[in-house]
Amino acid sequence: MCGFTAVFSTNQEALNKYPLETITAVITHRGPDDYGYYKSPGVQFGFRRLSIIDLPHGHQPMTYDNGRYTIVFNGEIYNAPELRDRMKKRGATFQTSSDTEVILASFKHEGKKSFTNFRGMFAFLIWDSRTETLTGARDPFGIKPLYIKKDGDAVLFASEKKSLTLFDKKPGINKDVLPAYLTFQYAPEPLTSTSNITKVPPGHIIELKRETGKLTLKPYSQPEFNPTIQEKASAVGKIRRAVEESVEFHLRSDVPVSTFLSGGIDSTAITALVKQMKPDVKAFTAEFADARYSEADTARKTAEVLGLDHHVVTITPEQVVKELPKIIWHMDEPVADPAAIPLYFVAKEAAEHSKVVLSGEGADELFAGYNIYKEPGSLRLFDFLPTGMKKQIHSLALKIPHGVKGRGFLQRGTTPLRERFTGNARIFDPAEVEEYLFETKGASAFDFTAPLYDYAKRKGWDPVTTMQYVDMHTWLRGDILAKADKMTMAHSLELRVPFLDKEVFQVASSLPVSGKVSRKQTKIWLREALADVVPAHVVERKKLGFPVPVRLWLKDELYDWARLILTQSPASDTIFDKGACVRLLEEHVQGKHDHSRKIWTILTYMLWHKQATQSRRTITDASDLKDII
Structure with missing residues (x-):
């Protein structure tokens, strides 16, 4: 797991406008172990490395084929050993055991079509010095981010948006995305909340030729559902084998691996399978003081049953207020999902013990785990x-x-x-x-x-499959994976998501509705597939998610703090109607309605807006944020 920056231009002056060392230093947290730079006419690369595979030889930017190809790559290709053997049969030679070199060899021998063979999470850029062409790609699920900015003759890329805004003389606030943000609680991809910056869509290839400066963007792999009537026992067996194999692949690492453990079946299943393969695995859980907003007791029981080395992090409202500016800075975007808070704190603790952590993201979208997916069944009479x-x-x-x-x-x-x-x-x-x-x-x-x-x-998809498809293209990439990447990388921790695997998806995408959801239960066949590895107290447990007690905090500990932001934010009376926002808070405090998620969505944007519009000084570390709020 790493981070990179890139500047492409047909104009050398435009290349020099963005000091490569500076825009790369701002994402040091993504890769504190190593760094490197590559400069040539037409393109410049900056890189920060978190060493996971082939620790001595995985330095980037990496060149290949006598210097013809140079790559910067963020992510992991889990089937790299198998692809390396395949490329050797085609005459490829290797100097390292890193997956980075496998990407380069695959690109040389099979071109862009090789990207569909990659089993993993990735965003990368490859410079071909012979044809003077820049080619890049992002994984089909959107696990790894890739931002893009056009500035005159230059096109810039980065793993985090903050690298691209350092030298903006004035912030480019994208107000057009606000109506959608208030509904989604995030800016829907490929847009961002900054007007001149977008994301390369998942499963897309980007290409730039120095001769023309023309940018093209084309899909190469898009997740497709194909619900099929099938025999239950066979399908359950396929699910189990696919998930087990994916976990085994995701454990490939030259450094210690741990897991996140909540009270739900997804993280529990991953942890249980990892425990079978790596008995000394450590598991990490976040909790709040209010038991109604905590899954820690269930996680503790799971840890006891599985015999885990279990670590629990307790979070207070005071810690949240103190760390929230850093959380938003690391998020890059206003993502108002309160679940980012426990994720940030549990990642901080996990990073003290390991560099890699496995988690259960993606299972709900692939196997229909959200309670809202029961709705079509309950409304069928209409x-x-x-x-x-x-x-x-x-x-x-x-x-x-x-x-x-x-x-x-x-x-x-x-x-x-x-x-x-x-x-969702x-x-x-x-x-x-x-x-x-x-x-x-x-x-x-x-x-x-x-x-x-x-x-x-x-x-011709049924309503449940349609809802899954909508979630995969909105909620999964805009919220779930965005916060998973940013909150873990804030602490130089690589998060891996075994459910979001091409082979697991191939099985999940074929399941009929009857194997996914009923009026009483979700993820039906997934639960059956994992019933013998997941402790009984978790298998049939209803989904709780990653609950955060913002409803209570906004009435008590955080009320004064929230009211101050709503009334004094630069976004009040310029973007938001101050009076309407304050009324929302007061109605919540009086118990008329639970407006907590609406209030939190507005507060998150206001905090982000203040950071985005502050004096344009360079921020190179989260410690520079002490005067923001």
């Missing part, structure tokens, strides 16, 4: 009603006072899926957005999800 009757019921439901039991059920049942589901998070309803923003000219969340629903309709 499918038999005439359209006219559904409209009448919907109008009636709107007249029922808020809080009355059954109102929401009638509303959801008479609202088409594409109008009620925007992904829906903080502000798109219709509410203009109440809190002064400008709402940007696209709404529905504008981003509409093409996904159109595609799912063409494929």
